[in-house]
Each structure stands twice: as C-alpha cells, then as structure tokens.
Amino acid sequence: MASREHVYRNRLNWRETFVNFWRESRVGLFLLFPAFIFLIVFFLVPMLYIFYLSLMISNDMGETLRYGLGNYLRFFSESYYTNALWTTIRVSFYTTLLSLLLAYPLAIFLARSSPKVRGIMTLLIVSPLLVSIVVRNFGLYLMLIPNGFINQILIFLHVIDEPIKLLFTEGGVVIGLSNAYLPFMVLSIATSLYNIDPSLLRASAILGASPWRSFYSVTLPLSLPGIVAGVVLVFSMSMSAYVTPALLGGANVPMLPVVAYDEILNLLRWTYGSALSYILLGTTLILVTIFSRLVESGRFREVFR
Amino acid sequence: MSTSVAVRLENIHKTLGGRPILSSIHLTVEKGEFVTLLGPSGCGKSTTLNVIAGFLHPDQGEVYIHEKKVNRVPPYKRDLGMVFQSYSLFPHMTVYSNVEYGLKLRKVPREERKRRIKEALDLVKMGEFLDRYPRQLSGGQRQRVAIARALVVRPDLMLLDEPLSNLDAKLRQELRLEIKRLQHELGVTTIFVTHDQEEALSMSDRIIVMNSGRIEQIGSPVEIYQRPKSEFVYTFIGKSNQLTGQIHLNGNKASVLMNGIQHEKQDIWFPLDKTNDITFIQNGSRSLIDQQKVKVYLRPEHIHIINHDLKQTQTYVLQEEDTHWARIHAIINQVNYLGVQWEIIVQSGEINLLVQTNHISSELTEGSEVELRWRPENMFIVTD
Numbered sequence: 021m022a023s024r025e026h027v028y029r030n031r032l033n034w035r036e037t038f039v040n041f042w043r044e045s046r047v048g049l050f051l052l053f054p055a056f057i058f059l060i061v062f063f064l065v066p067m068l069y070i071f072y073l074s075l076m077i078s079n080d081m082g083e084t085l086r087y088g089l090g091n092y093l094r095f096f097s098e099s100y101y102t103n104a105l106w107t108t109i110r111v112s113f114y115t116t117l118l119s120l121l122l123a124y125p126l127a128i129f130l131a132r133s134s135p136k137v138r139g140i141m142t143l144l145i146v147s148p149l150l151v152s153i154v155v156r157n158f159g160l161y162l163m164l165i166p167n168g169f170i171n172q173i174l175i176f177l178h179v180i181d182e183p184i185k186l187l188f189t190e191g192g193v194v195i196g197l198s199n200a201y202l203p204f205m206v207l208s209i210a211t212s213l214y215n216i217d218p219s220l221l222r223a224s225a226i227l228g229a230s231p232w233r234s235f236y237s238v239t240l241p242l243s244l245p246g247i248v249a250g251v252v253l254v255f256s257m258s259m260s261a262y263v264t265p266a267l268l269g270g271a272n273v274p275m276l277p278v279v280a281y282d283e284i285l286n287l288l289r290w291t292y293g294s295a296l297s298y299i300l301l302g303t304t305l306i307l308v309t310i311f312s313r314l315v316e317s318g319r320f321r322e323v324f325r
Numbered sequence: 326m327s328t329s330v331a332v333r334l335e336n337i338h339k340t341l342g343g344r345p346i347l348s349s350i351h352l353t354v355e356k357g358e359f360v361t362l363l364g365p366s367g368c369g370k371s372t373t374l375n376v377i378a379g380f381l382h383p384d385q386g387e388v389y390i391h392e393k394k395v396n397r398v399p400p401y402k403r404d405l406g407m408v409f410q411s412y413s414l415f416p417h418m419t420v421y422s423n424v425e426y427g428l429k430l431r432k433v434p435r436e437e438r439k440r441r442i443k444e445a446l447d448l449v450k451m452g453e454f455l456d457r458y459p460r461q462l463s464g465g466q467r468q469r470v471a472i473a474r475a476l477v478v479r480p481d482l483m484l485l486d487e488p489l490s491n492l493d494a495k496l497r498q499e500l501r502l503e504i505k506r507l508q509h510e511l512g513v514t515t516i517f518v519t520h521d522q523e524e525a526l527s528m529s530d531r532i533i534v535m536n537s538g539r540i541e542q543i544g545s546p547v548e549i550y551q552r553p554k555s556e557f558v559y560t561f562i563g564k565s566n567q568l569t570g571q572i573h574l575n576g577n578k579a580s581v582l583m584n585g586i587q588h589e590k591q592d593i594w595f596p597l598d599k600t601n602d603i604t605f606i607q608n609g610s611r612s613l614i615d616q617q618k619v620k621v622y623l624r625p626e627h628i629h630i631i632n633h634d635l636k637q638t639q640t641y642v643l644q645e646e647d648t649h650w651a652r653i654h655a656i657i658n659q660v661n662y663l664g665v666q667w668e669i670i671v672q673s674g675e676i677n678l679l680v681q682t683n684h685i686s687s688e689l690t691e692g693s694e695v696e697l698r699w700r701p702e703n704m705f706i707v708t709d
Binding site for chain 1: 378380399400401402403404405406407409410411413414415416417418426427430431458460471474475478484
C-alpha cells in the first residue's frame with residue numbers, strides 16, 4: 021500500500037512540476053517561439069539537407085550511385101583540397117592575429133574615453149559595415165593593384181623599387197578580411213574592458229606596479245573573455261568568408277568557401293560541394309572549441325566565471 | 326622641519342573642469358597618527374587622498390611624504406598602502422595571489438613572501454581563505470583581504486578611502502574596531518576618508534573637517550564636537566536645533582531674543598552673562614551689535630525636559646540655581662523611543678525643538694506640558 025501511495029504521489033509531483041514549469045516559463049516560451057520556428061525551417065532543415073547531400077555519391081551526370089563517406093574520403097586524398105583547407109586556416113589565423121593587434125589599442129582608447137567620445141568612436145568604427153562588402157573590396161582592389169595607391173606611395177617613399185604583388189596574394193586577403201572584421205574584434209574587447217573596475221588599476225599602481233606591469237597583470241587577463249569572443253568571431257567569419265577571398269585572392273588563394281562555391285555552382289558537383297561545407301564547418305568548430313577550452317581552463321579560468 | 330611628519334600638504338589647489346575641487350589645503354600628518362578627512366560627498370576629501378596617493382596632480386602646491394617632495398613621483402613609486410571603497414581585489418587572483426602581488430613587485434623571495442602573506446592574513450583573521458577567489462567571499466571578508474594586501478608590503482602610510490561604506494551596519498562596526506586595533510598594533514600612519522561622523526569621531530586621533538574644497542577645522546574628536554569653529558562643523562557633526570534671534574545689548578550685558586518662542590504670551594530674552602563661554606561665530610563684524618540678527622543652534626542633548634505639572638525633576642541639574650538656566654514652556658508633540666535613548670519633539674510657540682534624553686518619566690506623553698531648560702553657554706550663536 022505504502023509503495024503504491026508513493027508512486028501515486030510521485031506522479032502527482034511530476035504533474036505539479038510540469039504545471040509549475042508551464043506557469044513560470046510560458047511568457048519565456050512564447051517569446052522564444054517565433055525565432056525558434058524560423059531557425060528550424062530556414063537553418064536546421066537546409067543544414068540537414070546539405071548533410072544528406074554530402075553523403076550522396078553521384079557521377080558527373082548528377083545521378084546518384086550510392087550513399088557513403090566517399091565525398092569526405094575524396095577530400096582528404098586530393099592535395100588541392102587539403103591545401104585549400106590549410107590556406108583557409110592560415111589566412112584566417114593571420115587575419116585574426118592582425119585584427120587582434122590592431123583592435124586592442126583601439127579598444128583601450130575607447131575604454132579610457134569619455135562616454136561622448138566613446139559613442140562617436142564606436143559609430144566611426146562600425147561605419148565601414150554600412151558599406152557593401154563588395155564595394156569595399158573593390159575599393160581595396162584598386163588600392164592593391166600593381167600601379168595602385170599603396171605601391172605608388174611605397175615607391176615614392178623609396179621603400180621599394182618596383183611594385184610588389186599585393187593583389188591575389190594571401191597578404192592581400194588578410195588585409196581585406198582584417199579590415200572587414202576589425203569592428204567585431206574592437207567591440208568585443210572594448211566591452212570586456214568597460215567591465216574592468218578602474219579602481220583595480222589604482223590598486224595595482226599603489227601596490228607598486230608600473231603602468232605596463234598593471235596592463236600585463238590586471239587589464240590583459242581581465243580582458244580575456246573579450247579577446248576570446250573577438251578571436252572566435254573573427255576566426256569563424258574568416259573561415260567562411262567568400263567575397264573577399266574571391267575578389268582579392270582569386271585562383272591564387274583558393275579558400276575553401278570559394279572552392280565549395282565553385283564545385284556547387286560552376287561544376288555542379290552538389291554532393292561534393294556539400295561535403296566541403298561540412299568539412300569547413302567541422303574544422304572551424306574543432307579549432308574554435310580547442311582554442312576557447314585551452315584559454316578558459318588555463319591560468320586565468322576564474323575570469324570566465 | 327621635524328622628521329616626525331609623515332605627510333605635509335602645502336597650499337594645494339585643484340580645479341577639475343573649471344570647478345575648484347580643492348582650495349588652499351594645508352595639512353600635516355604626524356607619524357603614527359590616525360587622521361580622518363571628514364565631510365559630505367563632493368567636499369574634496371577623496372580628492373585630497375588621491376593627491377597624496379599620486380592619482381591626481383595638484384594645479385598648485387606641494388605634497389611631501391616623509392619630508393620628500395613627491396609632486397612628480399608616480400603612485401607606484403610612492404610606497405603606500407591603500408584600501409578602496411569597492412574593495413578592488415583582483416578578481417582573477419586567489420586571496421593568496423592578491424596579497425602576494427605587492428610582495429612580488431618588491432622582489433621579496435618566495436619563502437619570505439609565503440611567511441608574510443600568512444602573517445598578514447592571520448592579522449585580519451583571513452588565514453583560512455588562501456585559495457578562495459574574491460567572488461567567493463563576503464563584502465567584509467573582501468575588505469579584510471584588501472587590508473591585508475595593503476599592510477603586507479609594510480607601507481609607511483595607509484590611505485583608506487571610505488573602506489566601510491559598502492558594508493552593512495553591524496559589519497561596519499566590527500571592521501571599524503578591527504582597523505583601529507591594527508592601526509594601534511602596527512603604529513602605521515593612517516589617513517582615513519569618510520562621510521560618517523560616527524566613524525570619524527570614534528577612530529581618529531585628529532579629524533580634518535572639509536567642506537566644498539576647504540578645510541573647515543582640524544582638531545581632536547572632542548574639540549570638533551564640543552568646540553566647533555564654524556557653523557558648518559557644528560551642523561555637520563551631530564544633530565542640532567536651528568533657531569533665529571536678535572541680540573540685545575544693555576551696557577555690559579547681552580541677551581538674545583529667540584524668534585517664535587513665547588513664554589506666557591511674552592517674548593523671552595536669554596541672558597548672555599557668561600559671554601566668554603558662549604560660542605560665537607561672527608561672520609563679518611568682530612563685536613556684537615545691538616539689534617543684530619543671529620542664528621542660534623542648540624544640541625538636542627543639551628535641552629532638559631522638566632515635567633511641569635508634577636514639579637518632578639528629570640535630571641540632577643535642577644538642584645542648581647535656576648538663574649543659570651534658560652527656561653521655556655513647551656508641549657510634547659512626539660515621543661520616539663530609539664533603544665538607547667528617546668527623541669522627543671517639543672513645541673514652544675511656533676518652534677519645534679528636538680530633544681534627546683536617556684531617561685524620561687512615564688507620565689510624559691504627547692500633549693504633556695513641560696518646561697525646557699538649557700545652559701546659555703550651550704547655545705551656539707552665529708551672527709549674520
């Protein structure tokens with residue numbers, strides 16, 4: 021009898037729990053609902069479909085032969101594709117590094133400014149995003165060409181004797197990408213700098229730390245969450261960038277998104293292109309996860325709590 | 326120039342955004358002294374502390390620490406200890422690393438560091454919390470660690486910037502005693518900033534009362550409370566009743582007519598025979614003028630209530646000669662019990678007065694008619 025009653029009471033508790041959950045969270049659930057449906061229909065379904073395609077092995081006529089991991093295996097057996105992956109990772113790495121180095125001082129400047137200056141500067145920093153990326157890249161294209169502005173200046177200043185190759189090089193793509201993603205890096209880092217209590221720096225100074233030492237021991241570790249966010253954001257966006265590598269890199273800098281685009285739209289190898297997309301996605305996820313895990317479990321893990 | 330001076334500020338002026346923050350600040354702090362900068366917010370007390378710490382540069386004037394001019398010395402070379410209102414522990418470091426920070430910067434060897442950290446944390450009763458992060462500590466514990474972090478480098482001078490203001494009342498009391506004990510034990514020169522008069526009165530050897538960027542008075546807690554030198558000091562510290570009145574001179578005798586107070590339908594005059602004892606603050610003219618308008622202040626604890634109907638004495642003072650007392654009739658408006666004492670609001674004529682007393686007859690309730698008495702020398706008179 022006792023156990024039966026217990027079971028009954030347990031069931032009642034479950035019901036109660038569910039009813040309570042519904043009561044407490046229904047507003048939240050209603051707020052979540054539209055975006056949730058939107059993402060399922062327009063993100064999850066296409067992604068699953070592409071994954072399905074990537075497992076399809078077809079001939080050049082587009083006829084499905086069988087299902088399997090053939091597309092993935094083919095990727096790793098052809099050096100053109102693995103090299104493209106390496107190029108993608110390398111370019112993304114340098115892009116992230118360059119934008120980090122450019123963004124950090126700017127973020128510090130923002131954090132030290134008055135709210136008014138901060139507002140104006142933030143607007144200026146994000147303003148490039150208002151211009152279409154194609155137009156921006158075309159402008160850059162004209163700067164980087166052999167008789168473009170940059171080469172003319174460098175020759176004029178006698179830094180170089182003859183034009184250096186900037187367009188259709190990895191360097192050019194890195195310049196283009198860093199320039200496009202700099203605002204994201206700056207704002208990520210600046211946000212975490214804003215959260216640092218200024219009295220911490222005064223405490224550090226009064227304990228005997230020079231400004232450089234205070235930066236190294238206090239500001240830098242406490243801004244790590246912003247750095248990680250910025251790095252993850254810029255790296256992921258660089259890994260999947262299309263317009264900039266296509267325009268500034270061309271065939272010389274075959275980055276994976278450009279290659280996948282080619283496979284799908286020019287060569288009509290839908291299934292192989294789909295597999296390329298998934299390899300790109302997987303690589304990005306793995307690298308980003310390793311990076312953030314390493315930083316977040318490192319010496320300054322307390323910062324991430 | 327004795328060597329016993331820890332800090333000397335000479336004629337400090339500071340303007341921020343066109344607004345004067347500090348004007349002609351002169352002060353000296355002796356070695357081993359506990360000095361409090363007291364004043365309302367915005368009076369310049371924190372600015373003064375920041376000038377001593379080196380975070381702010383005075384527009385004019387000299388800062389000396391141990392008789393060495395430090396105007397151009399950055400904070401990190403001044404070798405001070407400082408505790409902040411917001412604790413300011415490094416959130417990414419454990420209690421141990423927080424305290425270690427200053428020692429590492431001074432290149433103290435590892436073993437000695439360990440010993441001194443333990444010592445400093447034991448001193449503030451935080452020896453058990455070495456591996457905790459600040460996030461895992463309460464406000465009071467954080468401030469204890471912050472104190473240990475400041476003390477561990479054995480600074481010659483400790484600066485405390487409202488260290489108790491973020492704590493609740495009970496903890497504040499506890500840490501107040503703790504800080505006083507530490508200061509006493511270690512004999513470290515301490516400059517304490519607060520807006521809390523109770524803290525200032527209970528902790529300090531000397532209090533520097535500041536108001537709108539100026540020093541109003543420097544003195545011991547007793548001096549500040551009992552012999553305030555200005556209207557501001559009188560009104561800022563402790564509670565007071567403010568009345569207005571008029572001076573009447575008759576030969577050598579002076580008296581004051583207090584506006585609004587009536588005694589059986591007659592204005593009453595308070596004799597100021599003991600002129601020497603009465604604190605006069607004169608703005609402008611040096612001597613009293615007949616018919617001069619004045620402000621009269623009276624502390625609530627200086628007013629004695631006599632139960633008029635029962636002719637029963639409330640305090641021992643009644644046995645003295647009645648002529649030494651100012652006496653008025655009043656009606657009790659409100660009786661508030663505060664635990665240690667009563668606060669009674671009485672009305673006389675059109676004037677409401679606040680009275681504080683430790684004992685009160687149970688017959689006294691709202692509406693009771695009473696007599697109020699006070700010693701004329703307890704009146705604080707400010708001429709216009």
